[in-house]
Amino acid sequence: MAGYDYDFFVIGAGSGGVRAARVAAAMGRRVAVAEDRYLGGTCVNVGCIPKKLLVYASHFAEDFEDAEKGYGWTVGTPSFDWTTFVARKDAEIERLNGVYDGLLEKAGAEQIWGRATVAGPHEVRVGDRSFTAEHILVATGGWPDVPEFPGRELAITSNEIFHLKEKPERILIVGGGYIAVEFAGILNGLGSQVTQLYRGPLFLRGFDDDVRQALAEEIRKKGVDLRFDTNLTALERSSDGSLRATLTDGSQAVADQVLFATGRRPNSANLGLEEVGVELAPNGAIVVDEYSRSSVPSIHAVGDVTDRMALTPVALHEAMCLVKTLFEGVPTAPVHEGVPAAVFSQPPVGTVGLTEAQARESGAEVVIYRSRFRALKHTLTGGEESTMMKLVVDRASDRVLGLHMVGPDAGEMVQGFAVALKCGATKAQFDATVGIHPTSAEEWVTMREPVGTD
Ligand code: NDP
Numbered sequence: 001m002a003g004y005d006y007d008f009f010v011i012g013a014g015s016g017g018v019r020a021a022r023v024a025a026a027m028g029r030r031v032a033v034a035e036d037r038y039l040g041g042t043c044v045n046v047g048c049i050p051k052k053l054l055v056y057a058s059h060f061a062e063d064f065e066d067a068e069k070g071y072g073w074t075v076g077t078p079s080f081d082w083t084t085f086v087a088r089k090d091a092e093i094e095r096l097n098g099v100y101d102g103l104l105e106k107a108g109a110e111q112i113w114g115r116a117t118v119a120g121p122h123e124v125r126v127g128d129r130s131f132t133a134e135h136i137l138v139a140t141g142g143w144p145d146v147p148e149f150p151g152r153e154l155a156i157t158s159n160e161i162f163h164l165k166e167k168p169e170r171i172l173i174v175g176g177g178y179i180a181v182e183f184a185g186i187l188n189g190l191g192s193q194v195t196q197l198y199r200g201p202l203f204l205r206g207f208d209d210d211v212r213q214a215l216a217e218e219i220r221k222k223g224v225d226l227r228f229d230t231n232l233t234a235l236e237r238s239s240d241g242s243l244r245a246t247l248t249d250g251s252q253a254v255a256d257q258v259l260f261a262t263g264r265r266p267n268s269a270n271l272g273l274e275e276v277g278v279e280l281a282p283n284g285a286i287v288v289d290e291y292s293r294s295s296v297p298s299i300h301a302v303g304d305v306t307d308r309m310a311l312t313p314v315a316l317h318e319a320m321c322l323v324k325t326l327f328e329g330v331p332t333a334p335v336h337e338g339v340p341a342a343v344f345s346q347p348p349v350g351t352v353g354l355t356e357a358q359a360r361e362s363g364a365e366v367v368i369y370r371s372r373f374r375a376l377k378h379t380l381t382g383g384e385e386s387t388m389m390k391l392v393v394d395r396a397s398d399r400v401l402g403l404h405m406v407g408p409d410a411g412e413m414v415q416g417f418a419v420a421l422k423c424g425a426t427k428a429q430f431d432a433t434v435g436i437h438p439t440s441a442e443e444w445v446t447m448r449e450p451v452g453t454d
Helices: 015-026 041-046 048-070 082-107 178-189 209-221 312-327 356-361 377-381 410-422 427-431 441-445
Strands: 006-011 031-035 110-113 116-120 123-126 129-138 142-144 170-174 193-197 225-227 232-237 243-247 252-255 257-260 264-266 299-301 341-343 349-353 366-373 387-394 400-406
Touching: 006 015, 006 116, 006 312, 015 031, 015 041, 015 082, 015 129, 015 312, 041 048, 041 082, 048 082, 048 178, 048 377, 082 110, 116 129, 170 178, 170 252, 178 193, 178 209, 178 341, 209 225, 209 349, 209 356, 209 387, 209 400, 243 257, 341 410, 349 410, 356 366, 356 387, 356 400, 387 427, 387 441, 400 410, 410 441, 427 441
Parallel strands: 006 031, 006 129, 031 110, 129 299, 170 193, 170 257, 193 225
Antiparallel strands: 116 123, 123 129, 142 264, 232 243, 243 252, 341 349, 349 400, 366 387, 387 400
């Protein structure tokens, strides 16, 4: 609209913000993106990408061992240099920051560096500059949330762990979600002594129970000291520089670093949102309707700041739907069902669709297929790692409602099966599909005997 400086003003250049900005700009809209930290947001800078690089780095330890134990290689004594890795990783992140910069520039979106605040339904301020826009998008992501306890300032979060000067030889990880299990595997693989605490009886709440059980067993086999029903109550620094944690069971634990991975909070504070009437949930999430519109019709939000599903591909999907809604005249609501996910634990988890518990709660009569086996590779290495695969099938329709896995390449496998579930695949269609031999994946189409029925 001619009366505004921009058609679309995006606050936050993370996954969701950049996608919305560059697609809208490529359509010829006048777009600005304000950012005050880094291009690419959490995922590129302190999340998915550097985390996955760390997973690769740490997994070599096991690969070297397997090569020697089972396959005739002489490996010698491998050693890992944290500083070298961090430098390589930082160079790659810098390259990606440049890619994001190029994408925005090529699409014609203007980048404005500085902290933006919303000053009205159509007004944004950055420093002492003021801009008007027909639509405003808040895509400011989330931030690690550390509970209050004595010594809290001594703990680190996923923001800091990527930039440590040295690898912690002993690390205490608090939490039982994605980040906690991923870093437990990473640091264990890199040779650190890892203790992971989770406050409840079994971690990864919300995942299928068989996944939770199987992963706990596998993580323990690999040497992580995994303690359930245990939390940290206080932290202090000892005279030798180490950290001493007091735990709920009365015991103490000593570590070089204590990582809190206890969830993330929507980044909505001090943005001027409440002042202009944008409704926030008690945890700070921007409340949006099915089209990602806030309680102020010209202000929209996508990604982690809405606390719908804190996953990069979901933020991208929400951004694409919003652009369609706003600039193509096609109201498009993002779909949050059937979203596949992976936890890059070691071994990894892959999941799509309903857990067994969710399927039962929905009233469906379910048939469960489950397989647990040692992958072919480990017949020669003697490795103890076992893979778990599970299908949750609706007895009435024969549709596969959920597919869950703990084992190598789980994320790679489940991505493909997510398409099958989207298409409404039935168990009979799984059975009619010919396997690829020898793979672990062929198990998905050869599970014949149900293990539990209603
Ligand atoms: P999660 O929500 O996954 O897990 C938080 C964990 O911390 C839970 O185990 C929770 O326990 C526990 N917790 C919460 N509060 C406290 C407390 N006060 N004291 C002790 N424990 C506590 O959060 P993460 O920080 O691991 O990750 C944030 C989000 O980022 C994820 O939910 C996910 O959406 C996304 N992410 C996705 C990844 C991927 O796709 N692979 C990787 C990393 C992050 P309880 O269950 O009992 O509440």
